[in-house]
Amino acid sequence: MVIENPLPHFAEWFPAAAVSWLLVAGVLTVAALVLGCLVSVLRYGPGAGLGAALATAFSGVVDVVCMSPRRVAALAWLAVKESIRRRVILVFGLFVVILLFAGWFLDVGSSEPAKLYLSFVLTATTYLVLLLALFLSAFSLPADVKSRTIQTVVTKPVRPSEIVLGRMVGFTIVGTVLLALMSVVSYFFVTRGVGHTHEVLAENLKPAGAAVNGRQPLSGTTESSQGHRHKLYVDASGKGVVESEFGHWHEIETTAWGDKPSFEVGGPEGMFQARVPIYGKLRFRSREGTDVDRGINVGDEWFYRSFIQGGSVAAAIWTFSNLRESQFSEGLPVEMNIEVFRTYKGNIEKGVLGSLSLRNPRTGLIVEVKVFESKDFTPLFIMVPRKITEFSSADVISSKRETPDKGVEFSPPQNLLDRRLAERKEFDLFNDLVADGELEIWIRCLEPSQYFGAGQPDLWLHAADASFELNFFKGYFGIWLQMVLVIAFGVTFSTFLSGPVAMLATVGAMIGGFFSDFLTRLSQHAVLGGGPFEAIIRLVRQENLMTELEPGLRTTAAQMADRVAEAGLWVIAHILPPFTEFNYADWVAYGFDITWDPWIVVPTLRALAFLVPVFVAGCFFLKTREVAQ
Amino acid sequence: MQSSEVVIETRSLSKVYRDFWGRQKVRALKALDLEIRRGEIFGLLGPNGSGKTTTVKLVLGLLFPTSGQALVFGRDATDVKKNERIGYLPEESYLYRFLNAEETLDFYGRLFDMPAPLRRQRTADLIEMVGLGWAKRRQLREYSKGMTRRIGLAQALINDPELIVLDEPTTGLDPIGCREMKDLILRLRDEGKTILMCSHLLADVQDVCDRIGILYQGELQELGRVDSLLKVRDTTEIRASGLSEACQAEIRQVIERHGGQVQSIGNPTTTLEELFLHIIRESEAHPGRRVRGGAGNGH
Numbered sequence: 001m002v003i004e005n006p007l008p009h010f011a012e013w014f015p016a017a018a019v020s021w022l023l024v025a026g027v028l029t030v031a032a033l034v035l036g037c038l039v040s041v042l043r044y045g046p047g048a049g050l051g052a053a054l055a056t057a058f059s060g061v062v063d064v065v066c067m068s069p070r071r072v073a074a075l076a077w078l079a080v081k082e083s084i085r086r087r088v089i090l091v092f093g094l095f096v097v098i099l100l101f102a103g104w105f106l107d108v109g110s111s112e113p114a115k116l117y118l119s120f121v122l123t124a125t126t127y128l129v130l131l132l133a134l135f136l137s138a139f140s141l142p143a144d145v146k147s148r149t150i151q152t153v154v155t156k157p158v159r160p161s162e163i164v165l166g167r168m169v170g171f172t173i174v175g176t177v178l179l180a181l182m183s184v185v186s187y188f189f190v191t192r193g194v195g196h197t198h199e200v201l202a203e204n205l206k207p208a209g210a211a212v213n214g215r216q217p218l219s220g221t222t223e224s225s226q227g228h229r230h231k232l233y234v235d236a237s238g239k240g241v242v243e244s245e246f247g248h249w250h251e252i253e254t255t256a257w258g259d260k261p262s263f264e265v266g267g268p269e270g271m272f273q274a275r276v277p278i279y280g281k282l283r284f285r286s287r288e289g290t291d292v293d294r295g296i297n298v299g300d301e302w303f304y305r306s307f308i309q310g311g312s313v314a315a316a317i318w319t320f321s322n323l324r325e326s327q328f329s330e331g332l333p334v335e336m337n338i339e340v341f342r343t344y345k346g347n348i349e350k351g352v353l354g355s356l357s358l359r360n361p362r363t364g365l366i367v368e369v370k371v372f373e374s375k376d377f378t379p380l381f382i383m384v385p386r387k388i389t390e391f392s393s394a395d396v397i398s399s400k401r402e403t404p405d406k407g408v409e410f411s412p413p414q415n416l417l418d419r420r421l422a423e424r425k426e427f428d429l430f431n432d433l434v435a436d437g438e439l440e441i442w443i444r445c446l447e448p449s450q451y452f453g454a455g456q457p458d459l460w461l462h463a464a465d466a467s468f469e470l471n472f473f474k475g476y477f478g479i480w481l482q483m484v485l486v487i488a489f490g491v492t493f494s495t496f497l498s499g500p501v502a503m504l505a506t507v508g509a510m511i512g513g514f515f516s517d518f519l520t521r522l523s524q525h526a527v528l529g530g531g532p533f534e535a536i537i538r539l540v541r542q543e544n545l546m547t548e549l550e551p552g553l554r555t556t557a558a559q560m561a562d563r564v565a566e567a568g569l570w571v572i573a574h575i576l577p578p579f580t581e582f583n584y585a586d587w588v589a590y591g592f593d594i595t596w597d598p599w600i601v602v603p604t605l606r607a608l609a610f611l612v613p614v615f616v617a618g619c620f621f622l623k624t625r626e627v628a629q
Numbered sequence: 630m631q632s633s634e635v636v637i638e639t640r641s642l643s644k645v646y647r648d649f650w651g652r653q654k655v656r657a658l659k660a661l662d663l664e665i666r667r668g669e670i671f672g673l674l675g676p677n678g679s680g681k682t683t684t685v686k687l688v689l690g691l692l693f694p695t696s697g698q699a700l701v702f703g704r705d706a707t708d709v710k711k712n713e714r715i716g717y718l719p720e721e722s723y724l725y726r727f728l729n730a731e732e733t734l735d736f737y738g739r740l741f742d743m744p745a746p747l748r749r750q751r752t753a754d755l756i757e758m759v760g761l762g763w764a765k766r767r768q769l770r771e772y773s774k775g776m777t778r779r780i781g782l783a784q785a786l787i788n789d790p791e792l793i794v795l796d797e798p799t800t801g802l803d804p805i806g807c808r809e810m811k812d813l814i815l816r817l818r819d820e821g822k823t824i825l826m827c828s829h830l831l832a833d834v835q836d837v838c839d840r841i842g843i844l845y846q847g848e849l850q851e852l853g854r855v856d857s858l859l860k861v862r863d864t865t866e867i868r869a870s871g872l873s874e875a876c877q878a879e880i881r882q883v884i885e886r887h888g889g890q891v892q893s894i895g896n897p898t899t900t901l902e903e904l905f906l907h908i909i910r911e912s913e914a915h916p917g918r919r920v921r922g923g924a925g926n927g928h
Contacts (some may be wrong), residue, residue, distance in 0.1 A: 059708075063709075068742050070742050071739065071740055071742060074736055074739035075740075078725065078736060081725075081727060081728065081732075082725070082727065147723065148719065148721075149725055150723075151691055151717075151719055152717070152722075152724060152737075152784065153740065154690075154691065155689050155691065155712055156712055156737060156740040157709050157712040157713045157740070157741060157742070158709065158712075159709055626691065626692050626693055627691055628691035628692050629646070
């Protein structure tokens with residue numbers, strides 16, 4: 001699974017984030033105050049204008065602080081009633097219809113049907129719920145203003161903050177109920193959709209070993225179901241296992257013995273997972289044997305993965321910290337997903353050979369524990385046993401890194417290397433290879449002129465399994481966060497814009513939010529092809545992204561305009577919520593546990609950090625608006 | 630009942646409507662100075678576009694003044710705290726049509742932060758008062774215009790307000806409803822409440838208002854007590870019954886002898902409203918009998 005922007009843990013993220021938020025909030029408040037004063041002075045003159053602006057700001061603060069929960073609840077209740085009247089339940093009906101049709105088109109015979117189903121339901125739910133949130137929130141207040149029902153409300157002792165919050169809470173309640181219904185229906189749709197069993201026919205089985213107490217162990221294959229079949233083995237006790245295929249296996253129980261044995265095959269196991277990963281820190285070893293931050297660029301415009309050359313000393317090295325013996329008492333479960341870049345086709349049916357080694361960063365002992373065959377992006381699982389007796393090679397080596405003064409630093413120093421460490425026939429995972437909880441895993445490509453590509457999350461340790469059901473609902477929590485943000489933006493825009501315009505503005509905020517990462521990189525000049533104006537020139541002149549533009553007045557002017565545009569893009573990227581951060585669909589579909597810290601806690605707080613200013617802005621817009629005009 | 634306490638005060642209140650670009654579209658109100666005291670019924674009169682509704686909206690804080698100030702209970706009109714003591718019946722009872730009468734009153738009661746038992750009591754009392762007990766569970770979308778006005782009035786009274794602002798209160802009501810509305814306005818005044826109403830219907834204003842202000846093209850043209858404004862000082866009206874033709878001729882001679890000029894002598898007519906109400910009352914008292922209106926009915 002691709003994780004382009006890994007999040008820091010709460011403890012290391014929060015202090016700096018809080019300071020940054022306070023700073024931005026302060027700057028925005030001052031800017032809004034100055035702007036408000038300017039507008040007011042222009043409208044009412046210097047004395048009265050300034051007084052009116054400051055009075056409005058003060059009473060606005062009072063409005064936000066002195067909200068009545070009863071009034072907010074009443075307005076939220078009204079929003080719920082209004083949504084029911086607008087027949088939001090139809091959206092749920094539409095969702096059910098989509099699922100019914102999807103049942104025809106989703107291929108349960110694909111290699112990873114669970115991933116397909118989970119991605120589909122989460123994506124469909126996201127789009128439907130966000131669309132619903134968009135329409136409900138953007139059109140409600142403008143409809144009230146148009147029908148003038150707002151006049152009967154604002155002539156009661158209702159504060160603008162209560163109207164805005166009541167709307168937000170009401171629509172959130174509606175969306176939450178709908179989302180909860182959708183999640184339950186989706187859960188059953190997915191588990192029933194890919195759930196299956198296999199028939200086992202006696203004629204497809206043959207004896208496998210000597211009979212025990214007259215009971216014959218058997219091996220063979222199951223019948224095909226959902227486009228696949230499994231190899232199976234049933235021992236003399238009647239218990240059977242099938243080989244994992246398509247990401248799952250089944251349990252088998254013998255129900256009758258004799259000439260015509262019969263078997264009962266259980267449902268798919270291991271299909272729905274929530275694996276708890278431990279990620280390491282990735283660095284590379286160059287062809288020259290020096291440690292570098294990035295590997296070779298094979299011409300890919302996406303810098304997520306770096307590459308190592310096959311048949312050389314180059315390696316991708318993950319350093320894991322805080323490994324505990326109690327956590328991995330049975331051994332080290334390593335899972336990886338390596339990209340293969342071929343410079344020649346070779347035997348395309350076969351994978352490219354690679355090796356996995358473990359290295360003790362303190363002693364330099366490195367043991368090559370496994371040679372594997374990697375096909376492009378095929379998940380690999382290697383269980384490194386606690387006692388390593390089977391290995392290809394063992395050595396003691398230092399890692400080499402260039403120092404800033406162009407010198408070279410070895411770790412551990414070469415004179416301290418004890419080569420006798422590698423002469424043993426058996427290694428203990430924790431006693432010999434893990435030092436103070438630290439361990440390095442090296443991946444090498446063994447075939448010359450072929451390359452392996454890796455990003456940091458491409459190799460990880462499978463620490464534990466969490467509850468799939470909980471993970472599934474965490475995935476829906478991500479959709480809920482997105483929904484709340486859309487509602488907040490929709491309601492705020494609708495406090496001063498008409499319904500259709502508020503909807504367009506909210507859609508703009510959503511699109512900007514979805515691409516906020518790209519906008520940030522664009523504003524930091526980190527995207528190939530320059531900024532928007534340079535890109536226009538390249539489009540018109542059909543020039544590629546890599547070549548420099550011809551120097552001249554036009555190029556200089558475009559690049560100067562880009563500097564200005566980049567500043568604007570930086571602001572936009574930072575005032576819009578990064579919607580992709582709240583999208584956990586991949587985590588659920590690929591079977592990774594969405595850990596509370598940081599993946600739930602940090603995005604939730606970030607969403608809150610956006611919600612507060614958006615709400616305050618909505619209050620001020622409504623307060624300064626003449627609702628009867 | 631009227632006191633010297635000023636409930637509504639406007640000081641050079643002006644309103645200019647502008648377009649999106651800030652260009653002046655219309656000057657709706659020009660330097661209005663007005664004081665409305667506690668316990669009086671004040672009527673704002675004027676033709677369409679004269680600034681009546683603009684004045685009401687400025688007083689309620691629904692619009693912001695271009696210049697000048699509107700004070701209600703001594704507070705600025707944009708202060709929400711003042712709304713705790715105000716009841717407002719807009720021109721067309723702008724209510725949520727997907728709610729029923731009980732839900733509507735309960736909702737507005739909650740906006741006044743009223744506790745649930747009090748809301749229930751007020752809701753029941755007001756529904757009873759406006760005579761909608763039989764339709765209290767029906768959504769307002771099914772209500773006739775008159776029923777909507779009644780529930781609109783009920784919501785305006787949910788907080789037992791000290792100041793009641795009524796915009797065209799009798800619009801959409803049948804003559805019985807009109808009379809009931811006017812009676813209610815007078816009763817509310819008798820309870821010590823202050824009422825500001827604006828209306829096109831001069832008869833309504835004449836019937837209930839203590840003082841009136843007449844607006845024309847955004848300017849206050851006339852202000853004063855209804856009885857003194859309507860008094861025609863150079864004309865004397867004598868009403869008597871049972872006079873013969875000879876007696877009438879003699880009275881005519883007496884007037885002429887004293888230098889007066891007889892403008893007309895004849896039988897006065899009642900108002901159509903009075904006639905209508907009389908017929909309805911009679912019909913209810915004597916079902917099936919045709920009621921004779923007009924002259925000689927002793928009315």
